[in-house]
Structures are given as structure tokens and as C-alpha cells.
Amino acid sequence: MQGINDVARELGVTLRTLRFYEKEGLIDPQRVGNTRIYSKREIGRMQLILRGKRLGFSIREIKEFLDLYDADPGHHEQMGRLVERVRERLIDLKGQRRALDLTIEELTKIENEATTHRMRKQK
Template identity: 60%
Template sequence: MADALIAVVQDERLLTVTELAAELGVTARAIRFYEDKGLIQPGRVGATRAYTRREHARMQLILRGKRLGFSLREIKEFLDLYDVDPEHDEQKRLLLRAVRDRIRQLRVMNAALVRTLDELQAIELQVSSALER
């Protein structure tokens, strides 16, 4: 393990949890949470976590997935496929299904929001008219 880490250090810059958090605009606690969930796997230099470009890229995908409303389970499935499918075809199929499902969900939510806004605007108009009398 130490030899592998030394080779990584020679090839690329390692980040501490604090540095990675600052680059991504999240807390170190958030990064540790995703590590605990098995979504990222930093190496170690002594007792210090050492994050490579791989973990940085995975964190960007995790944060984007969360922003788009995907569950951690869905994000983990997507990330796990990356490692086992060299052509990434299965990963792309899973992503396409997940994106289409999320679009459907958001369209339903959007329709509900439009109905709610219409109803609230009607109430606003009624109450405003009543107060003007």
C-alpha cells in the first residue's frame, strides 16, 4: 500500500480533506460522510487521508448527482459501474434511465407547483380585493 501511495504521489498531487473540501465548496464532514458511505476511498499517508484526482472527480459527480436529486444509492450504483465497465456502456444506460426517471418526477412536481401557485394567486387576489372594499 505504501509503495502504491508513493507512486501516486510522484504522478499527481494529493489533497488533504481540508484542501478537497475547499476546492469543492463543501465541508470536510461532508467528504467524510461520503467516504463512510463507500462512495470515495482515499488513500492514507500516515494517519492523514490522501485524496487523488479520482476522488476529486468522484466527489464532483456525487455533488452533481445530489444537486440533481439522485439518491446516494443511485449515485453509488453509477459510480460502481464506472470501475467494472471499461466501455462505460452499462453506466451510460443506467444514467439514461435515471435521468429520464428524474425528468418525469420533476415534471410531476412542476405540474403540482403550477397548480399550487395558481391557487395561491387566486387566494391572494380574493383577499386583496376584500381588503380594498
């Protein structure tokens, strides 16, 4: 069991971040008076939340995964849903990468043309 300051430091997040996820119902630390106490379960949930955010999942999607984790002891449904969402995210990211590659190509071409034009003007 750890207090909010220790958990924030351990996870590299702000107190505000922990309070936000509590408000959103993703974590539920115990209360002793006004003090929040985080169990290993809550810290584990926060690690999953942070990983989900890094991977680009929405709060709603992360909540759905966590709810399935709690409701499905064998984690079969959760894993199926996770695979679905991961595949969707991969498709989105690959599309974004193609768009970025095209933009980079076009900007490089413009840069080369502008550099060539500038060098001609200087002669």
C-alpha cells in the first residue's frame, strides 16, 4: 500500500493525473480520511492505463479493457477485444505513416527545388 505521492513518483505522473483517472472511474484507491492509499492492484491498473495511453487508446477503450479484465477471470473476451483494437490501431498508424512518408517526400522535393532555385539566383 502506497500513498498518492509515492505512486505518482513511481509511475512518473502528476497527482492531478492520478486524481483524473480516479474521477473517470479507472482506479479506485482506498481512502483513510482524506488520504488516498493505492494497492498493488490500483498501481497495476495505472500501469495498464499509461500503457494504453502511450499506444493511443482512448480513455473509453482503456476503461472497457479494464472492465473486461475484472469481469472475465479467464481473460478470453478481454484478449479477443484487445486483439481487435490493436489491429484497428495498427491499420490507423500504418495509414498515418504512409501519409507522413508522402508529406516528407513532397517537402524534401520542395526543399531541393527551392535550394536549386536559390543557388541559381546567387550565380
